[in-house]
Amino acid sequence: MKHITNIGRKHFLLDENINQFFNSIPIPSYIWQKTKNGFILIDYNNAALKVTNGKIKDLLHEKASVIYEDRPDIIEAINKCFREKTPISVKLEYLMKTTGEKVFISLKIYHLPPDLIIVHIKDITQWKLAEENLKNSEEKYKLLFEKSPIPIAITDFKGVIIDCNKASELQFGYLKKELYGKNYLDLGIYSPDLIPIFKERISQLANGEVIKPVEFEITKKDGTKSWIFNQISLVNIGGENLVQSFITNITERRNFEKKIQRKLENEKFISTISTSLIRTVDIDRAVRKAVLEMGVFIGAARAYILLFNEEQALEFYIQEWCVEEVEPQLINLTTISKNRFPWIFDIGSENEMILVRNLSEIPEEAIKTREELEKLNIKSLLAFPITINKEYYGYIGFDNINSISEWKKNDFDIFKTTSEIIGNALERKWAEETLKGSHQLLAGVISSITEVIYLVDSHFNVVWVNNVAKQMFGSRITGQKCYGVFSHRGKPCKECLAAETFEDGKIHEKEKILTNVDGKKKMYWCTSSVASFNIEGERELAVLILRDITEAKKMEKSLIESENNLRLLNKSLLEKIEEKTKELKISEETYKKMLNDLDVGFYKGEFKGKLLMHNSAVNTILGLDASISLIGSQFFNDLNEQKRYYDELLTNGYITKFKVQLKNFKGESITVHLNSHLIRDHEGNPKEVEGTIIKFIKKA
The missing domain is CATH 3.30.450.40 (GAF domain)
Structure with missing residues (x-):
């Protein structure tokens, strides 16, 4: 580049190659020359001509003190660069004189010996807006993170806790300050058997794999147990990839599943014992x-x-x-x-x-x-x-x-x-x-038994029956063939218990369906044994006992059906829970945004206790700055109003338009409507209250 001292020339003349290079720079660039009257604008490139809509021509040969008369900071930056012979870089807000547009610019100022300064001015408005949007997004994320009712923790890939929200304190029993900087694998919260699994999950997440949610039992700080559902994902904070964990308490659901399983085991236990004792x-x-x-x-x-x-x-x-x-x-x-x-x-x-x-x-x-x-x-x-x-x-x-x-x-x-x-x-x-006693007492003893009892000889003739047998199968049974009376057959049954007893002298048992005198079919457990011997020692009579097990079989069948139904119900519940969990994950961000954007106050607190959470609308109603937290405080000033409020909640389970006066931060009384419902624990005891606060405005 040739050194030009004659500032009266129309343009700063450049060597043809350098001039082409200067005009090819996409960033608006300006060349100033140091004179005894200060810095004078002596040239500019095509990018400068374009960004000023050609108006830069009118400022050629003008002094910097005139062009930047309202921006002494820019003049000082140019002077500093010339004075110290070092590059200067600054970012600032600027009003374009040539277009009247307010923009954010980045100045890069360089000294060109002996008396020239070149200034590159880049419009960074979009970058600045993006930076502000990112900052706002991070602030919103932080607010949603802190106010989320779902425990959320941020850790590095080694398990060190970077941050966690208030809900995490309630879930694990540790204060946030007790968790920061600690490795969650070393807190004793999880069983040692789970540690290798957690490390493998984090490794898979770091490799970009999709990690499925898991359920496991934890030990809180106070030693109590709880079941949680855990979903982890990557999150970028400040340019660093970290692990974000969403934690859902599923203790009630697990206890319910345990109750179902216990009930199935109980019913199976009854069925097993009942069957073994019957047969x-x-x-x-x-x-x-x-x-x-x-x-x-x-x-x-x-x-x-x-x-x-x-x-x-x-x-x-x-x-x-x-x-x-x-x-x-x-x-x-x-x-x-x-x-x-x-x-x-x-x-x-x-x-x-x-x-x-x-x-x-x-x-x-x-x-x-x-x-x-x-x-x-x-x-x-x-x-x-x-x-x-x-x-x-x-x-x-x-x-x-x-x-x-x-x-x-x-x-x-x-x-x-x-x-x-x-x-x-x-x-x-x-x-x-x-029944095994004296043959002489047989009739009297048998008559008192509630089962059907009858005696048959080796030719299958019925020789005696008790009153129950007469009631069930007719009064004229004696002398008839047993297979005709009880099975309505014309010949002996293929698997006749009496025939087996006569053959081997042993007790035989079997389940049979028989038709009573009224035409109803019933299930009987039939037992056959030797009743007496003749003079030669041969088996003479067999006694058969028919025990009605119709209801027992129905119960057994019902228990089996119940077990199957409960298993199907359990499967259905698990599918619904999984479906709801997916829906919860999808709607989580929407819910968080909706909660904070509500026009009415939303709160959740302990029953007859302290406030657990609230949205910013509650602060607005009470005249407080949105950054002030009311967690741990009480709403009511009047104890009688407080008692009436909780009594109505206990009675109805909910309350609407409960009119009450509260004190704002100035000590002034304001009237609000409370709309609340009662949340109970798994034993039915009052646990929490959740609802809205609406400021009462008198109609004109």
């Missing part, structure tokens, strides 16, 4: 097994059946040890009398069961009973009555000797039902034992 020949063995299974199921150390004797004391009929790999410690008592355990007998006579979770529950007036239980090393006791024909015959009992049992009420009904089934089995056993 077995050795009832004592089946009852012993059932009692043991009940003890294991409920988590007891010992399980037993106690039956009343003639002196109305209880005697052990069956006693089982339920803890595997531990030396059995059975109760070494012959009888349990009322004189020794008076309080237990009184409780048993007044209630449907005997329940002592902890010996400390036993009152002082029953100290003798407590001392006797302590001698037996019993920490907890549970017993259900055995009733036959509405009479008490004894108890099925369970106890623990090593710890206090947390027996659940949900299991009690299932054990009452099981006790009834065992009572029926014992009744059957005793009845069958009676």
Whole structure:
């Protein structure tokens, strides 16, 4: 470039190549020359001509002090560059004199020895607006982040917590200041078995893989357990990629699933025991097994059946040890009398069961009973009555000797039902034992049994029936063929129980469908055994007992259908929960924005407690700056109004247009309407209140 000192020339003349290069620069550029009168504009490029709509021509050879008379900062920047011979870079807001447009510009000022200054002026308005929009977006994100009712945490890829919101404190029990800078894998919140899984998930996320949500159990700071649903994703904050975790408390849902599973297990348990007791020949063995299974199921150390004797004391009929790999410690008592355990007998006579979770529950007036239980090393006791024909015959009992049992009420009904089934089995056993007695007493004993009983000879002739058989199959049965009366056949049945008994002398059992005299088909459990022998010792008569199991089979079928239905219901619920979770994720950002953009005040607080969250409209109603948080404060000034408010919520579950006066920050009274509803926990207890606040404006 040639040095030109004659500023009176029309243009600053450049070498042809340099001139082409100068005009090809896409950034508006201006050349100033230092004179004794200051800096004079001596040339500009095509980009400058274009951005000023050609008006820059009118400013050629004008002094900088005139062009920038209202911008001493620009003149000072040019002087500084010339004085220090170093490049200057500044960003500032500027009013274009040539167009009247207010823009943001970036100045790049360079010294060209010996007396020239070149200034590149770049319009950065769009960049500045984008920067401000980004700043606003970050501020909105921060506000939504903090006010979100869903716990959100930001961590690096090593698990160090960068930030978390207020909801995270409520979820985990830690204050935010206790979490910042800590690695969440080291807090003891998660089971050690989960740590490798978490690390693998973070590694997959860093590699750009889509991470599916997971559910797992956590331990809060206070030691309580909770189930959460966790979804992680990448988030860029300040140019850095971090891990964003959304956490949803699903403890109630998991508890509900657990209840469903427990109910299915209970019903299956009843069905299994009922089936085994109905079909077995050795009832004592089946009852012993059932009692043991009940003890294991409920988590007891010992399980037993106690039956009343003639002196109305209880005697052990069956006693089982339920803890595997531990030396059995059975109760070494012959009888349990009322004189020794008076309080237990009184409780048993007044209630449907005997329940002592902890010996400390036993009152002082029953100290003798407590001392006797302590001698037996019993920490907890549970017993259900055995009733036959509405009479008490004894108890099925369970106890623990090593710890206090947390027996659940949900299991009690299932054990009452099981006790009834065992009572029926014992009744059957005793009845069958009676049948094996004297042939002379057979008719009298059999007549008292509620099942159908009849005797047949080796030619299948019915030789005797009880009254129940006559009621069910007709009064003229004796002398007829059994297959004609009971099966309506013209020849013996292919699988005849009586024929099998006559052949091998053993007891045979089978399930059969028979038609009664009224034409109704019923399901019977049929048992055949030898009733008597002739003089030669041959089997002469067989006794057959038909026990009506129609209702039991219906119940068994119903239980199976119930189990299937509950399983389908559980699957449907899981699908709906998954669907709702997806919807929640999709609507999360919308919800957050809607919450903060509401024209009415929205709040959520503890029942009769402190405010947990609110939107900015509440601040507006109370005349407060939007940045002020009311969390932890109370609404009501008048305790009577507060009591009336909570009483109505408890009664109706909701409240509308509740008119109340509040104090604003100036101490002035304002009238508002509260529209609220009550949120209860899974046990039905009041937990939280959620609703809106609308300022009351009197109509003119």
